[in-house]
Amino acid sequence: MKKSVILGALTIAGLSAGVAGAATLDDVKTRGTLICGVNTGLTGFAAPDANGVWAGFDVDMCRAVAVAVLGDATAVEFVPLTGQTRFTALASGQIDMLSRNTTWTFSRDVDLKFEFVGVNYYDGQGFIAPKALGVSSAKELDGATICIQTGTTTELNLADFFRVNNMSYEPVPIETNAEALQQYNAGACDAYTTDASGLAASRATFETPSDHVILPEIISKEPLGPLVRHGDSEWGDVVRWSLNAMIAAEEYGVTSANVAELAKGTDNPEINRLLGTEGNLGEMLGLDADWAERIIATVGNYSESFERNVGENTPIGLARGLNAQWTEGGLLYAPPFR
Amino acid sequence: MASLSDPQRDTFRLSQLINDSRYRSLTIQTVAMILLVLLFSWLVSNTVQNLQALGKDFDFGFLGEPAGYDINQRLIEYNSQATHGRAALVGILNTILVAVLGCALATVLGIIAGVLRLSNNWLVAKLMAVYVEAFRNVPLLLWIIAIFAVMAESMPQPRAFREGGGAEMILFDSVAVTNRGVYIPTPVWGDGSTVLVIVFLASLVGIWAFRRYARKRQEATGDILPVFWVGLGLFFVPSVLAYFVMGRPVTLDYPELGGFNFTGGLHLRNSLIALWLALSLYTGAFIAEIVRAGILAVSKGQTEAAFALGLRPGRTMNLVILPQAMRVIVPPLISQYLNLTKNSSLAIAVGYMDVRSTLGGITINQTGRELEGMLLLGAFYLATSLVIAAVMNVYNNSIKLKER
Numbered sequence: 014m015k016k017s018v019i020l021g022a023l024t025i026a027g028l029s030a031g032v033a034g035a036a037t038l039d040d041v042k043t044r045g046t047l048i049c050g051v052n053t054g055l056t057g058f059a060a061p062d063a064n065g066v067w068a069g070f071d072v073d074m075c076r077a078v079a080v081a082v083l084g085d086a087t088a089v090e091f092v093p094l095t096g097q098t099r100f101t102a103l104a105s106g107q108i109d110m111l112s113r114n115t116t117w118t119f120s121r122d123v124d125l126k127f128e129f130v131g132v133n134y135y136d137g138q139g140f141i142a143p144k145a146l147g148v149s150s151a152k153e154l155d156g157a158t159i160c161i162q163t164g165t166t167t168e169l170n171l172a173d174f175f176r177v178n179n180m181s182y183e184p185v186p187i188e189t190n191a192e193a194l195q196q197y198n199a200g201a202c203d204a205y206t207t208d209a210s211g212l213a214a215s216r217a218t219f220e221t222p223s224d225h226v227i228l229p230e231i232i233s234k235e236p237l238g239p240l241v242r243h244g245d246s247e248w249g250d251v252v253r254w255s256l257n258a259m260i261a262a263e264e265y266g267v268t269s270a271n272v273a274e275l276a277k278g279t280d281n282p283e284i285n286r287l288l289g290t291e292g293n294l295g296e297m298l299g300l301d302a303d304w305a306e307r308i309i310a311t312v313g314n315y316s317e318s319f320e321r322n323v324g325e326n327t328p329i330g331l332a333r334g335l336n337a338q339w340t341e342g343g344l345l346y347a348p349p350f351r
Numbered sequence: 352m353a354s355l356s357d358p359q360r361d362t363f364r365l366s367q368l369i370n371d372s373r374y375r376s377l378t379i380q381t382v383a384m385i386l387l388v389l390l391f392s393w394l395v396s397n398t399v400q401n402l403q404a405l406g407k408d409f410d411f412g413f414l415g416e417p418a419g420y421d422i423n424q425r426l427i428e429y430n431s432q433a434t435h436g437r438a439a440l441v442g443i444l445n446t447i448l449v450a451v452l453g454c455a456l457a458t459v460l461g462i463i464a465g466v467l468r469l470s471n472n473w474l475v476a477k478l479m480a481v482y483v484e485a486f487r488n489v490p491l492l493l494w495i496i497a498i499f500a501v502m503a504e505s506m507p508q509p510r511a512f513r514e515g516g517g518a519e520m521i522l523f524d525s526v527a528v529t530n531r532g533v534y535i536p537t538p539v540w541g542d543g544s545t546v547l548v549i550v551f552l553a554s555l556v557g558i559w560a561f562r563r564y565a566r567k568r569q570e571a572t573g574d575i576l577p578v579f580w581v582g583l584g585l586f587f588v589p590s591v592l593a594y595f596v597m598g599r600p601v602t603l604d605y606p607e608l609g610g611f612n613f614t615g616g617l618h619l620r621n622s623l624i625a626l627w628l629a630l631s632l633y634t635g636a637f638i639a640e641i642v643r644a645g646i647l648a649v650s651k652g653q654t655e656a657a658f659a660l661g662l663r664p665g666r667t668m669n670l671v672i673l674p675q676a677m678r679v680i681v682p683p684l685i686s687q688y689l690n691l692t693k694n695s696s697l698a699i700a701v702g703y704m705d706v707r708s709t710l711g712g713i714t715i716n717q718t719g720r721e722l723e724g725m726l727l728l729g730a731f732y733l734a735t736s737l738v739i740a741a742v743m744n745v746y747n748n749s750i751k752l753k754e755r
Contacts, residue, residue, distance in 0.1 A: 096716065097699075097712050097713075097715075097716050100716060100719060101715075101721055104405060104719070104721070120717075120718075121719075124718070124719060125718075125719035126405060126406050126407065126719070146611075154611075155610070156609075156610040156611050156612060156614075157610075157611040157612075158531055158611060158612060163699075163702070163708070163712060163713055163716075164712060164713055164716035164717075168420050168421075168713065169419045169420055169431075169717070171421070172419060172420055172421045172431035173419075173431070175421075176430070176431060176432075182421075183423055183531075183612065184421050184422075184423050185423065185531075185622075185702055186423070186702040186704065186708065186713075187702050188699060188700070188702070195500075195503070196503055199503040199504050199530060200508040200510075200530055201503040201508075201530050201531055201621065202531075203611050242405075243405075243406060244404075244405075244406060
């Protein structure tokens, strides 16, 4: 009895002893690698390719931070996390940052003590169903069996949506996207719900994507973005401005192709400050002057990353939509580099 | 006259604490105790410090807040507006349900496999050996997922039960096996069904009283009464008579295809079936070995002596072998029940909403109360295990060797 109490306490201590000190930036520099939490596998956002190299839109965010801090986009250790394990991993210090289609919500920001540094994809929750089911609207799903990933905001939105519309449903809780798709494809659930981007990404992996229809209703706001722990603002700034650098670079027309040219100096002071030829923004972040130049040269600007991973020319085929620059009617708006 | 005086008492010296065997163990225990207390207080202070560093407090208030998520299998009333505490309770009941079902089936499977493995029939014995080795030596998680995958992939969808869909309900259109689970009829208790229940309970008491009477009589006179047949009759006849006398108060609600799924009847979800079968088959393999060991532990001389007295093989097993084997079987059986209960926490692998999935999964995830949630979870499993052990110990005491 006494022994089990001690063992229990040891476990708790072990869980909490991993909490790193406040200076994550120094830890990453000393370690020489960035430890980044990503999805266990969502094509286009975070998935290992045929050679086992992680690729995707969320993975690019990790690589951008790595190249800004360490000068090497491959110096990233990816930790695949499920919806349930991600927050504990971040809170306990197992990972430096989380870039895993995570919705920015009040309680996660305030109560769970995380710091969302921005939004890299404005999303909303949708449903996918086989065409053969003959359903054209989510409102027709009364009584349906619906697959859902546990530990996500989508789980809560789903409960709200069906309650508000006075409909019943049978939830089939699943741990990962891959398992949910297996259940969905076996017909064990009538519909699958997750972020619309995830649905598009999943549909691209189906044998015949055209047999499945994404229902028109978007039942929630899902601003997805990278996040870090509360209480380390320096590190939060690094991640935040790495994201903003990619967004700003698109706005100013800086691409991986022309960044070397522009870094020699331009007559646009914003570009000069971004690329470190003017001012000392890099130094303020605790990095060197050409941190942003490296991000754009290796990972590309926001648009390049988007089009390469999830854009209209990929099997996933997502349109920019809300994720266009503010100048083009979207919501992407990087604060000034000044 | 010799005078006897006490030997002079030694004066106590500090070195005696180590060198004197009278005090040494005391010293070691004291030092160990101090170290233990130090270690424990370090653990607590470390936890407190790290919680502070994270800016988290220690508070169970989250149990009273609305959960916000739905649970598919509910044994009590629950909706997404109920509290996290209620969700945890739903999970606890689901855990207990699968543990009770699992223990029952595992015991039946284990006893059958254990006895048959000792059979003189070569084929039967080897088949049971294959079952035991296959299930005992492959991780439980794989069996759970395998059964779940087989259910989901190979059974027909509910849609297939429509006209011309190619799938049909079995057992006189009463049971539907689909890839979402099995739908079975459920009894509806109408007026007068209380009488039926009372009659049934009374007949159970009757069976117990008759067995007691039969045993007394056998011990006194040696006459053997047909306990089994009378018991069987008492079990069915009064209840069936009462059923017709009361005008068939209990009817069955059959599952019917409606909308996306079957409605009505009882829905045994894939997750429950996969978890239940996998837990039972896995633990049953261990119990089979325990049963076999128990039977083999009774020396062959006992059998031969019983035969020499003229007992038939059935009675030899029931009256001589099993009572002695039970003494060997029950203690390890208790730990198998504990294992099964704790192993049910693998439920999340197939989305079965046990307490690990509700309190230890979704609730922790939505509220960020890892420490509190895990402590509660640990306390629940500890309490459950202790209760099971206590109940089984009572049973063990009732069958153990009674020295007169």
